[in-house]
Amino acid sequence: MKWDFIMKYLPLYQKSAVLTVKIGVAGILLSILIGIFCTAAQNFRIPFLRQAANVYVEISRNTPLLIQLFFIYYGLPKIGIRTNAEVCGIAGLAFLGGSYMAEAFRSGIEAVETVQYESAYSLGLSRWQTLRYVVFPQALSICMPAFMANVIFLLKETSVFSAISLMDLMFTAKDLIGLYYQTTESLFLLVIFYLLILLPVSLAGSLLERRLRYAGFGT
Amino acid sequence: MPDLGLEVLFKGKNLMRILGGLGVALKISLISVAISILAGVLVGMLMTWKNPISRAVTRCYLEIVRIMPQMVLLFLVYFGTTRIFGWNLSGELSAVIVFSFWGTAEMADLVRGAIISIPIHQYESAAALGLTGMQTYRYIILPQTVRRLIPLSINLITRMIKTTSLVLMIGVVEVLKVAQQIIEANRMSSPNAAFGVYLTVFLLYFAACWPISMLAGYLEKRWR
Amino acid sequence: MSEKVLEIEHLVKRFDDLTVLNDISLDVHEGEVIVVVGPSGCGKSTLLRCINALEEIQGGEIRLKGEAVSKKSRNLPEIRQKIGMVFQSYELFPHLNVLDNITLAPTKVQKRSREEAAEEALALLSRVGLQEKAGSFPRQLSGGQKQRVAIVRALCMHPEILLFDEVTAALDPEMVREVLDVILGLAEQGKTMIIVTHEMQFARAVADKVIFLDEGVIKEEGDPDQFFDHPKTERAKEFLRTFTFERKHSHS
Numbered sequence: 001m002k003w004d005f006i007m008k009y010l011p012l013y014q015k016s017a018v019l020t021v022k023i024g025v026a027g028i029l030l031s032i033l034i035g036i037f038c039t040a041a042q043n044f045r046i047p048f049l050r051q052a053a054n055v056y057v058e059i060s061r062n063t064p065l066l067i068q069l070f071f072i073y074y075g076l077p078k079i080g081i082r083t084n085a086e087v088c089g090i091a092g093l094a095f096l097g098g099s100y101m102a103e104a105f106r107s108g109i110e111a112v113e114t115v116q117y118e119s120a121y122s123l124g125l126s127r128w129q130t131l132r133y134v135v136f137p138q139a140l141s142i143c144m145p146a147f148m149a150n151v152i153f154l155l156k157e158t159s160v161f162s163a164i165s166l167m168d169l170m171f172t173a174k175d176l177i178g179l180y181y182q183t184t185e186s187l188f189l190l191v192i193f194y195l196l197i198l199l200p201v202s203l204a205g206s207l208l209e210r211r212l213r214y215a216g217f218g219t
Numbered sequence: 220m221p222d223l224g225l226e227v228l229f230k231g232k233n234l235m236r237i238l239g240g241l242g243v244a245l246k247i248s249l250i251s252v253a254i255s256i257l258a259g260v261l262v263g264m265l266m267t268w269k270n271p272i273s274r275a276v277t278r279c280y281l282e283i284v285r286i287m288p289q290m291v292l293l294f295l296v297y298f299g300t301t302r303i304f305g306w307n308l309s310g311e312l313s314a315v316i317v318f319s320f321w322g323t324a325e326m327a328d329l330v331r332g333a334i335i336s337i338p339i340h341q342y343e344s345a346a347a348l349g350l351t352g353m354q355t356y357r358y359i360i361l362p363q364t365v366r367r368l369i370p371l372s373i374n375l376i377t378r379m380i381k382t383t384s385l386v387l388m389i390g391v392v393e394v395l396k397v398a399q400q401i402i403e404a405n406r407m408s409s410p411n412a413a414f415g416v417y418l419t420v421f422l423l424y425f426a427a428c429w430p431i432s433m434l435a436g437y438l439e440k441r442w443r
Numbered sequence: 444m445s446e447k448v449l450e451i452e453h454l455v456k457r458f459d460d461l462t463v464l465n466d467i468s469l470d471v472h473e474g475e476v477i478v479v480v481g482p483s484g485c486g487k488s489t490l491l492r493c494i495n496a497l498e499e500i501q502g503g504e505i506r507l508k509g510e511a512v513s514k515k516s517r518n519l520p521e522i523r524q525k526i527g528m529v530f531q532s533y534e535l536f537p538h539l540n541v542l543d544n545i546t547l548a549p550t551k552v553q554k555r556s557r558e559e560a561a562e563e564a565l566a567l568l569s570r571v572g573l574q575e576k577a578g579s580f581p582r583q584l585s586g587g588q589k590q591r592v593a594i595v596r597a598l599c600m601h602p603e604i605l606l607f608d609e610v611t612a613a614l615d616p617e618m619v620r621e622v623l624d625v626i627l628g629l630a631e632q633g634k635t636m637i638i639v640t641h642e643m644q645f646a647r648a649v650a651d652k653v654i655f656l657d658e659g660v661i662k663e664e665g666d667p668d669q670f671f672d673h674p675k676t677e678r679a680k681e682f683l684r685t686f687t688f689e690r691k692h693s694h695s
Contacts, residue, residue: 059425062425062428124552
């Protein structure tokens with residue numbers, strides 16, 4: 001292991017890690033919004049929007065992110081829709097993640113039993129109050145494991161961004177391997193930086209899950 | 220009607236070449252799924268053992284797979300082994316190794332989940348009837364878990380197919396690579412080929428995964 | 444006779460082709476305790492669910508103090524505030540502690556102050572012997588305790604009428620008593636109630652009037668002593684016999 005090489009290229013990795021995280025976080029936030037929107041459309045049975053959400057979920061879940069990105073980045077400009085690589089990365093991640101988030105939220109809401117709604121209604125709570133005070137808090141803690149798994153999944157998916165020439169961690173690693181043949185060091189840094197990004201998220205996820213399980217379940 | 224670059228597909232053997240590329244992707248994913256399911260069942264059973272060493276090892280394995288992007292694993296195996304061990308693995312073999320490594324962990328976790336979801340009374344009544352540990356697995360536990368596992372393992376196939384798109388990055392000539400070659404070759408005659416060709420690839424992946432997802436969803440609902 | 448709280452007229456409830464309640468008429472007066480008994484599947488629980496507009500009805504009318512109760516009512520939440528319901532499976536909200544379970548509806552629906560609602564909740568909790576459980580979560584309570592909390596939760600809304608849907612059916616035998624004692628106490632305070640139960644001893648003790656429901660119709664109604672000692676219909680006799688046991692001596 002050549003430590004001077006590692007020290008020399010550490011800042012480059014830092015820069016690309018920041019880019020990876022930035023795009024990852026932006027994409028995840030957007031996918032949460034899309035997920036909420038789809039869940040609402042499906043749950044409140046809004047005509048047309050509901051079908052549109054269903055179609056979107058199927059398409060998004062059954063195609064790889066890499067292909068989605070290629071289509072957005074290289075295909076769409078040919079019909080006049082131009083984006084830069086960063087926007088494209090965020091859009092791609094959000095397009096993929098939205099459906100995963102929607103599925104997580106939906107399964108959380110479906111897990112709340114009908115008789116919980118009924119007991120809230122029988123206390124005089126309106127439909128919205130029932131959702132707000134009784135259903136959502138329970139659904140949220142039920143869907144938390146799936147939600148955290150999605151966050152980790154989406155952060156991992158950022159590793160394909162190099163394909164659309166985003167200077168992310170993979171891009172940097174591949175570049176250094178190609179340029180200097182310092183394969184071991186480049187890969188070592190790559191693994192370390194992905195660990196730095198994902199290990200805290202994974203740990204936070206398990207902690208959060210444990211706390212929520214403690215607060216919520218086992219009636 | 221704008222030029223969507225679709226005509227390229229019907230030029231020469233282009234469509235067949237793309238389908239051939241998809242074939243490569245499907246082949247890699249099916250081999251990996253087969254290995255993952257077999258190994259996953261074994262590892263999953265191992266994970267339910269109370270032995271602290273087997274627990275620690277499987278736990279570590281699962282965590283690595285959980286947080287390392289498959290892309291990073293691909294790089295490690297494809298570039299790393301050449302450097303460290305002097306092996307020269309082909310891209311396809313590296314892909315099968317990585318996807319099986321990943322798929323086994325996924326499958327093992329599903330198997331573990333299915334096994335521990337079986338109430339303890341089932342083990343106790345099997346023990347009360349005098350069955351050994353192995354017999355209990357063979358006759359009582361596995362048959363009950365299989366139904367739950369089939370839809371989930373079918374789902375694993377679609378995820379595997381989607382993941383194979385990554386092998387482009389280690390130089391395997393599959394769908395996306397073929398698509399790039401076609402677009403490149405026709406840059407002059409059809410400048411808009413990127414739209415039509417990538418759209419086709421997009422739809423092909425969808426066509427490969429969607430029916431499998433539907434089947435998994437259907438079975439999950441039916442066998443619940 | 445005191446004021447009518449609830450009037451049910453010619454109620455019909457169908458699930459698709461299956462008629463579950465057929466032409467049920469019933470008046471409940473202020474302070475009256477009605478016990479509904481009958482074999483499983485006779486429509487007892489459905490009757491309570493209709494009264495609380497959890498089910499759509501296909502015919503007839505239900506009125507609470509003159510106001511129509513229907514799933515289509517615009518002011519359904521307001522009407523439901525006046526009808527307290529306790530479910531067989533307690534249905535406490537698992538993410539809220541006991542006190543918050545009780546004060547959720549008073550504060551959010553009736554817009555009462557938190558302090559006032561909490562004060563009343565604690566007073567009611569101490570009446571059922573659970574004041575020290577105010578901060579506990581539902582999963583930390585026994586079935587009997589949960590059911591008593593569910594009763595307090597309904598009471599805290601000051602309902603005109605309380606509906607009990609087989610509230611002891613999911614409980615271990617030794618916990619049945621603590622819940623039934625609470626309901627008996629409510630009867631003594633003059634609360635208006637409709638109780639669906641399988642506990643015949645309790646039914647006899649608490650009821651002002653017993654309704655025997657069978658195959659979706661009221662087959663018999665009247666004074667509890669008379670119903671339990673001298674049932675008029677053959678169906679009621681048959682039903683009551685299922686609660687007595689005797690050993691058949693085949694050899695002498």
